[in-house]
Amino acid sequence: MLQPLWDYMRLNHSETLRSPLFPVILTVTSYFVLCLPYLACDIMGKKWLTIHRYKLQPDKLPTKAMLLHCSGVTLYNHLLLVFPAAVGQWIWRPPVPLPERAPGLLELAGGVGGNLLLFDFQYFIWHYLHHKIRWLYVTFHAIHHNYSAPFSLATQCLGGWELVTVGFWTTLNPILLGCHLLTSWMFMVVHVYVSVEDHCGYDFPWSISRLFPLGVYGGPNKHDVHHQKPNTNFAPHFSHWDKLFGTHADFNYAPPL
Ligand SMILES: [Zn+2]
Ligand SMILES: [Zn+2]
Numbered sequence: 001m002l003q004p005l006w007d008y009m010r011l012n013h014s015e016t017l018r019s020p021l022f023p024v025i026l027t028v029t030s031y032f033v034l035c036l037p038y039l040a041c042d043i044m045g046k047k048w049l050t051i052h053r054y055k056l057q058p059d060k061l062p063t064k065a066m067l068l069h070c071s072g073v074t075l076y077n078h079l080l081l082v083f084p085a086a087v088g089q090w091i092w093r094p095p096v097p098l099p100e101r102a103p104g105l106l107e108l109a110g111g112v113g114g115n116l117l118l119f120d121f122q123y124f125i126w127h128y129l130h131h132k133i134r135w136l137y138v139t140f141h142a143i144h145h146n147y148s149a150p151f152s153l154a155t156q157c158l159g160g161w162e163l164v165t166v167g168f169w170t171t172l173n174p175i176l177l178g179c180h181l182l183t184s185w186m187f188m189v190v191h192v193y194v195s196v197e198d199h200c201g202y203d204f205p206w207s208i209s210r211l212f213p214l215g216v217y218g219g220p221n222k223h224d225v226h227h228q229k230p231n232t233n234f235a236p237h238f239s240h241w242d243k244l245f246g247t248h249a250d251f252n253y254a255p256p257l
Pocket of ligand 2: 127131141144146226230
């Protein structure tokens with residue numbers, strides 16, 4: 001099913017797709033594009049009542065200073081870490097070969113799901129340690145907890161070490177799982193989306209957590225609780241690790257359906 005699309009991409013944009021810079025440009029662009037709709041909701045605030053009723057902490061909209069601070073941290077991280085890493089990749093890594101065969105739809109969906117589950121496990125451990133060991137928390141993770149009511153631009157309000165770790169896993173995991181390039185790129189975009197959604201501060205009817213039964217998937221509601229009660233809900237996406245380790249906290253707000 002994906003073969004015609006893959007053939008078109010492979011035959012017409014081969015140089016762009018083979019560049020080691022492509023995944024970096026793809027994830028950075030997706031991040032800003034995916035933040036924009038939520039940013040518009042925050043700026044409009046109570047003027048968009050139909051939207052605002054889905055806000056998880058309705059009285060806590062980000063201020064201009066908060067938006068500028070997060071944008072500044074993101075810009076700083078991109079100039080100091082992402083850009084040099086991208087240039088390094090461009091210099092040192094040869095262009096990747098493009099396979100002729102496209103992945104099947106099931107293979108693509110399974111690969112994206114497998115990558116999300118693996119990342120969820122890795123980040124759970126990282127996150128747990130960076131809350132339980134005070135030095136790690138203060139040195140590396142505290143910056144992400146500047147705001148107890150998350151908003152989209154707070155997603156990448158991260159210390160450099162956290163950004164490097166997240167970038168390392170999202171690049172390495174698809175290789176470890178033997179994923180097709182198209183699956184890897186799809187995972188990267190989906191991962192950016194779910195991370196932004198986790199921090200968006202709204203629990204919309206189309207939130208991914210509502211697609212899964214029995215609270216299997218946490219989503220924005222669960223991560224919002226983590227920013228209010230930082231010793232709970234360490235897993236970024238799913239709920240099983242927090243339930244197993246006894247760190248799961250229930251949602252504190254039930255938005256209208
Ligand atoms: Zn967060
Ligand atoms: Zn945390």
